[in-house]
Amino acid sequence: MLDTFFKISQRGSSVAQEVRGGVVTFFTMAYIVALNPLIIGLAKDGDGKYIGGGDAPNLALIAAATALVAGVLSILMGVIANFPLALATGLGLNTFVAVAIASQMTWKDAMGLVVLEGIIITVLVLTGFRTAVFRAVPTPLKIAISVGIGLFIALIGLVDSGFVRRTSAGPVPVTLGDGGELVGWPVVVFAFGLFLTVGLMVRKVKAALLLGIIISTILAVAIESAFKIGPNFDGTNVNPKGWGLNVPAVPSDIVAAPDFSLIGQFSLFGSFERVPLITALLLVFTLLLADFFDTMGTMTAIGQEAGLNDREGTPPNANRILLVDSLAAVAGGASSVSSNTSYIESASGVGEGARTGLASVVTGLLFLLTTFLSPIVKIIPYEAAVPALIIVGFLMMTQIKSIDWEDYAIGIPAFLTIILMPFTYNISVGIGAGFVSYVVIRVFQGKAKEIHPLLLLVAGLFMIYFLNDPITTWIG
Numbered sequence: 001m002l003d004t005f006f007k008i009s010q011r012g013s014s015v016a017q018e019v020r021g022g023v024v025t026f027f028t029m030a031y032i033v034a035l036n037p038l039i040i041g042l043a044k045d046g047d048g049k050y051i052g053g054g055d056a057p058n059l060a061l062i063a064a065a066t067a068l069v070a071g072v073l074s075i076l077m078g079v080i081a082n083f084p085l086a087l088a089t090g091l092g093l094n095t096f097v098a099v100a101i102a103s104q105m106t107w108k109d110a111m112g113l114v115v116l117e118g119i120i121i122t123v124l125v126l127t128g129f130r131t132a133v134f135r136a137v138p139t140p141l142k143i144a145i146s147v148g149i150g151l152f153i154a155l156i157g158l159v160d161s162g163f164v165r166r167t168s169a170g171p172v173p174v175t176l177g178d179g180g181e182l183v184g185w186p187v188v189v190f191a192f193g194l195f196l197t198v199g200l201m202v203r204k205v206k207a208a209l210l211l212g213i214i215i216s217t218i219l220a221v222a223i224e225s226a227f228k229i230g231p232n233f234d235g236t237n238v239n240p241k242g243w244g245l246n247v248p249a250v251p252s253d254i255v256a257a258p259d260f261s262l263i264g265q266f267s268l269f270g271s272f273e274r275v276p277l278i279t280a281l282l283l284v285f286t287l288l289l290a291d292f293f294d295t296m297g298t299m300t301a302i303g304q305e306a307g308l309n310d311r312e313g314t315p316p317n318a319n320r321i322l323l324v325d326s327l328a329a330v331a332g333g334a335s336s337v338s339s340n341t342s343y344i345e346s347a348s349g350v351g352e353g354a355r356t357g358l359a360s361v362v363t364g365l366l367f368l369l370t371t372f373l374s375p376i377v378k379i380i381p382y383e384a385a386v387p388a389l390i391i392v393g394f395l396m397m398t399q400i401k402s403i404d405w406e407d408y409a410i411g412i413p414a415f416l417t418i419i420l421m422p423f424t425y426n427i428s429v430g431i432g433a434g435f436v437s438y439v440v441i442r443v444f445q446g447k448a449k450e451i452h453p454l455l456l457l458v459a460g461l462f463m464i465y466f467l468n469d470p471i472t473t474w475i476g
Contacts, residue, residue, distance in 0.1 A: 007082065011306075013355040017354065018359045019362050020207050021349035021350065021353050021354025022359035023210055023362060023363075024213065024351075025346050025349030025359060025363045026367065027380060028348040028389060029088055030367075032070065032089055033070075033370055035091070037059035037062035039094050040098045042057055043099065046103055047106055061261060064259055065263060065336060066088065066337045067371045068367075070088035070364070070367040071365065071367030071370070073328045073331060074086040075364035075368075076327075077321070078356075078358060079357060081321045082316070082357035083303075083308075083321050084350055084356060084359040084360055086360050086364070087340050088367070090341035096286070096290075097114060097338045101271075101283055104274060104279075105274035105275060107265070108265055109270035109274055112270055113283055114329060114339045115329075115334055116333075118291075118328070118330030119330060120284070120288060121292060121326040124292075125319065130292065132454055133458055134322075136452035140404060140414055141414060141434050141438065142312075144403060145300050145427075145431055146304045148420070148421035149427060150397045151419075152393075152430075153345065154393025154397075156386070157388075157389030157390045158386075161386045161387075162184065162186055163176070165177060185241070186243050186383045189383040189384055190386065193212050194387040196211075196387075197387050197391055200212060209348055209351055210352060213384055217384040219384075229242055231243055244382035244383060248381045262336040262337070264335075282468065282471075287329075289432075290426075291341060294427045299315050299318065299322075299325075300313060300315065302344075304399055306350045306354070325342050344427075350392070409441045409442060409447075410438075416434055417434030432465060
């Protein structure tokens with residue numbers, strides 16, 4: 001029954017592969033259950049209140065809702081779209097909601113804008129507009145998006161592991177380790193996990209990524225038990241030799257009852273009473289544009305890596321994938337955890353062999369279990385999970401050979417797409433730069449008629465996105 005419904009054999013996979021892939025995807029993105037509460041749970045709204053309307057943060061409420069929504073949506077993606085893509089609260093979007101939106105209104109109003117954006121993007125999917133835009137993108141640019149995302153997730157892995165860190169001053173934004181030196185046992189765990197995973201892969205050991213995560217976690221627990229390293233930031237003090245997010249210690253409590261009282265705490269149009277109409281519309285537009293194209297890039301990259309895309313670079317059931325992703329924005333806002341979106345970390349599961357929606361179902365079920373078993377998830381540190389992202393980034397990078405670099409009209413937009421994703425830490429920026437440069441070059445070549453009208457429209461919207469601040473200043 002599973003094989004027939006999910007087309008497992010047809011896609012050259014097996015139930016065991018799908019389960020392994022789903023587990024690996026979960027491990028590489030489970031950090032969001034701990035990280036999302038730290039991003040939106042510690043920020044105050046325009047009235048000086050925390051999420052839920054309290055005078056003190058309640059991170060457990062946000063963690064439970066984050067895991068619940070991620071679990072339900074990932075299962076829906078697997079069942080409805082049959083695609084190995086998991087969803088959870090969007091990083092970047094949650095920061096934008098906390099810093100740029102909630103600071104101007106109440107949390108309920110801010111989440112209402114997220115729901116409104118989700119409704120709009122869902123309508124765009126149901127009318128076929130979102131899928132039509134995706135099909136209007138030239139195939140080489142779709143490949144460039146996939147390659148750029150590969151570099152992006154590799155950089156995420158390097159930063160999260162502490163191997164690469166941001167610098168506080170100087171002309172270079174990032175550097176090796178702490179001040180140009182690798183420090184602390186966590187980096188050793190990362191290096192061990194990376195070389196172990198590479199070794200298992202070249203020996204063609206099945207479940208190489210999963211085994212790498214498990215063995216590295218065991219090593220991390222042993223090291224923490226022996227040396228009592230602690231986190232790199234405890235809310236007050238910075239410890240450059242500490243663990244990234246989760247401290248790998250076996251918890252005393254394994255089961256914790258979840259509280260889902262945040263669900264439904266949103267006001268759909270309350271924001272329009274707190275800020276000017278044009279401000280509210282620009283906030284929705286910014287959310288919409290980021291959500292619209294992040295998923296397009298992500299599903300292209302996942303489909304390409306899994307070998308599921310057609311000749312035009314379109315994955316199977318593209319409209320269903322986009323529909324579930326659009327509903328995810330609505331669900332995230334309605335649950336007070338910010339917009340949910342498709343996760344590029346799903347590529348780690350694909351690297352483990354996932355090819356169908358069964359892997360997403362497995363990931364979703366693990367997220368649902370996390371609502372009760374969140375202490376277990378906290379055992380796995382960044383440093384043990386992110387080597388999988390480095391490996392997958394390499395695998396996605398290999399697609400670069402399919403781009404015709406001799407044709408500048410394709411090569412330059414592809415180049416900008418690839419480099420700006422990791423350099424700006426933003427998928428949408430890379431996609432936008434590629435679209436705009438492609439249109440500009442075609443116009444200079446006198447080949448404007450070759451540009452698909454929808455691509456021309458989207459490039460114009462991206463120009464508005466890039467010039468958002470001057471436009472806002474001009475409008476006043």
